[in-house]
Structure formats: C-alpha cells, structure tokens
Amino acid sequence: MEKRRALITGVTGQDGSFLAELLLSKGYEVYGMVRRSSTEKMERIEHLRSQLNLVQGDLLDQSSLIEALKASRPSEVYNLAAQSFVPTSWNQPVLTGEFTALGVTRMLEAIRKVDDSIKFYQASSSEMFGKVRETPQSEATPFYPRSPYGVAKAYGHFITVNYRESYGLFACSGILFNHESSRRGLEFVTRKISDGVARIKLGLAKELRLGNLDARRDWGFAGDYVEAMWLMLQQAKADDYVIGTGESHSVRDFCEAAFSHVGLDYKDYVKVDKSFMRPAEVDLLVADSSKARRVLGWSSKVNFRELVRMMVEHDLARLKK
Numbered sequence: 001m002e003k004r005r006a007l008i009t010g011v012t013g014q015d016g017s018f019l020a021e022l023l024l025s026k027g028y029e030v031y032g033m034v035r036r037s038s039t040e041k042m043e044r045i046e047h048l049r050s051q052l053n054l055v056q057g058d059l060l061d062q063s064s065l066i067e068a069l070k071a072s073r074p075s076e077v078y079n080l081a082a083q084s085f086v087p088t089s090w091n092q093p094v095l096t097g098e099f100t101a102l103g104v105t106r107m108l109e110a111i112r113k114v115d116d117s118i119k120f121y122q123a124s125s126s127e128m129f130g131k132v133r134e135t136p137q138s139e140a141t142p143f144y145p146r147s148p149y150g151v152a153k154a155y156g157h158f159i160t161v162n163y164r165e166s167y168g169l170f171a172c173s174g175i176l177f178n179h180e181s182s183r184r185g186l187e188f189v190t191r192k193i194s195d196g197v198a199r200i201k202l203g204l205a206k207e208l209r210l211g212n213l214d215a216r217r218d219w220g221f222a223g224d225y226v227e228a229m230w231l232m233l234q235q236a237k238a239d240d241y242v243i244g245t246g247e248s249h250s251v252r253d254f255c256e257a258a259f260s261h262v263g264l265d266y267k268d269y270v271k272v273d274k275s276f277m278r279p280a281e282v283d284l285l286v287a288d289s290s291k292a293r294r295v296l297g298w299s300s301k302v303n304f305r306e307l308v309r310m311m312v313e314h315d316l317a318r319l320k321k
C-alpha cells in the first residue's frame with residue numbers, strides 16, 4: 001500500500017520538528033517546506049534529514065506553494081509556518097500580516113487549485129483571545145487580539161473557517177496555547193529563562209533581564225501538542241479545537257521553578273527591564289480544552305514542573321558542552 005504523504009510548512013521550527021517525528025513514526029512520507037536561506041537552519045531537524053523530503057517554498061510566493069503541493073502530492077498539509085514572535089510583530093507589522101495572515105490564504109488557494117481533497121491544518125493561537133473576554137477560553141470565546149501577530153492569526157483562523165464553509169475544504173484550525181520544549185527559540189520567555197538559569201548556574205552570566213513577570217500563560221509541552229494537530233485531521237468532520245493544559249502560571253512562577261531546580265532563588269538574579277515590556281500585553285491565558293478531550297481523546301501529559309525541569313536540564317547539558 002502507498003504511504004500516506006504529508007506536507008509541513010515551518011518544518012524547521014519547534015513544532016515542525018516534533019510533528020515530523022510524529023508523522024514519521026506513524027509511517028507517513030513526510031515533506032517539509034523550507035525557504036531559501038544563505039545559511040543552514042536545520043538544527044531542529046538534523047536528526048531527521050535522511051528521512052525527510054525537503055521542498056523549497058515561501059508563504060510570500062503563491063507559485064512556490066503550488067509547486068510544493070505538486071511535488072509532494074500530500075493528503076494532509078500542516079501550515080505551521082509564520083512570523084511567530086509577538087514582539088517582532090510590532091516592529092514588522094506588514095511582514096507579519098503577509099506571512100501569518102495572507103500566507104494562509106495563499107496556501108488555501110494553492111490547495112483549491114492543486115487538489116481540494118487535501119486536509120488542511122492551520123496553526124492558530126491563543127494570542128487571538130488577547131484581552132480575554134472570559135476565563136477559561138474555549139472555542140466559543142470571542143477574540144480580542146492585542147498584537148499585530150494576534151490580529152494576523154485571527155485572520156488566518158477565520159479564512160480557514162471561511163474556506164471550509166465556502167468551498168467544503170477539510171480545513172481545521174487548532175487554537176493552541178503556549179507550548180514549549182528544549183527546541184523553543186531562545187527569545188521566548190520560557191527558553192530565555194531556562195537558558196539564563198543554566199548560564200548563571202555555570203558561572204557564564206550574573207543576571208537575567210526580563211519584562212513583565214506577572215503575565216500568566218497556559219504552558220504545555222510541544223511534543224504533546226503535535227499529537228492534537230494530527231488527531232484533528234483524522235476526524236470524520238473538520239472543526240476547530242482549543243488545545244492547552246487548563247493550568248495557568250505566571251512568568252514569575254516559571255522563574256521560581258527554574259531557579260529553584262538548580263538550588264537558586266530567582267529574586268537574587270532576575271532584573272526587570274522595561275525594554276522587554278510590550279505596547280499591549282496579554283495578561284492571562286488559560287485553556288478550556290474539554291472539546292478536544294471529548295472529541296479527540298486528547299489531553300496534555302507533561303505537567304508544568306516536568307516541563308521546567310526538562311528545559312533547564314537540557315540547557316545545563318548543552319552549555320556544559
């Protein structure tokens with residue numbers, strides 16, 4: 001029997017690498033879309049290189065998406081590519097809109113042209129809830145984005161819903177809350193903390209400068225969340241799902257847990273630096289994932305303490321080398 005084929009955009013990113021591992025373990029032929037770069041950015045998928053088929057493409061370029069679909073002939077497309085760092089979205093709001101919002105329409109249009117039976121997953125975000133209208137947040141909670149990134153993701157979500165309703169595409173939007181790992185980019189707060197703790201513990205740094213310590217997030221483990229993406233595309237009907245742990249912790253809680261894991265007190269090392277504060281903040285996110293539990297049978301497995309431990313241990317080992 002022919003293997004199932006999947007195309008992942010954003011395969012070089014945190015989630016792309018975990019999803020590629022998951023799909024390979026399920027026997028898929030996995031294609032990853034990568035954009036041209038003058039330097040290699042394959043660190044997260046280096047260990048999978050021999051098992052992956054890489055195709056060139058960019059969310060800014062319509063014809064490259066059509067060619068990527070023709071080359072990979074997938075039955076499933078996971079659209080994970082985006083400008084994903086919230087602070088950059090204030091610096092580069094138009095580019096963020098091009099990648100993170102219009103890029104979704106370009107991919108949906110490419111699917112319509114090449115093969116409208118392709119199942120589509122859109123990487124939507126809890127940032128869309130922004131200044132939250134209710135707590136916890138579910139699929140029924142109205143959006144109030146607080147950054148150009150959040151606004152772009154809201155567009156990506158609604159265009160996905162619209163193509164499902166307009167053209168009958170099997171298109172799902174996964175509204176994922178923050179998920180982390182040792183493959184997280186170093187500028188995101190959890191990884192900045194785990195890296196900072198490891199540097200301080202090893203005598204490579206004296207302090208850690210952060211912004212708003214009171215912001216609360218629902219943090220889970222990325223490896224658990226890619227399973228939910230796959231499950232959404234295995235259902236009889238396309239739909240939208242909120243994915244999170246249901247627990248919320250502050251940035252301060254993360255610091256406390258990470259520093260105490262190596263026997264230090266965060267208060268001795270963390271300095272608040274206003275330059276990391278945002279023009280508009282998302283104060284509190286916490287997921288109501290009861291629909292995902294009921295319909296997909298999904299729940300997160302790695303808890304907060306375990307996630308912190310995993311990330312700090314990884315950075316200690318990496319920096320010791």
Ligand code: NAP
Binds near residue numbers: 015058
């Ligand atoms: P990430 O590590 O920042 O990865 C982003 C990926 O997008 C990278 O592979 C990047 O490629 C690619 N990309 C960026 N612009 C592109 C373009 N114009 N054309 C093609 N590829 C492009 O992000 P992540 O944490 O894995 O997140 C995956 C997706 O889920 C993103 O859409 C993000 O917004 C969304 N999301 C993430 C979270 C979370 O907590 N992690 C939560 C909700 C939603 P390069 O390597 O070439 O830069």
Ligand code: G4F
Binds near residue numbers: 124125178212216
């Ligand atoms: O780690 P963050 O940069 O993630 P943020 O903004 O919540 O966005 C992440 O999660 C979204 C899902 O809700 C994704 F869609 C998005 O792509 C991305 O993956 O910041 C988390 C919180 C913020 O409230 C921020 O103000 O941490 C606070 N924070 C405090 N000090 C900091 C810092 N954030 C960063 N990046 N750096 C700091 O020094």
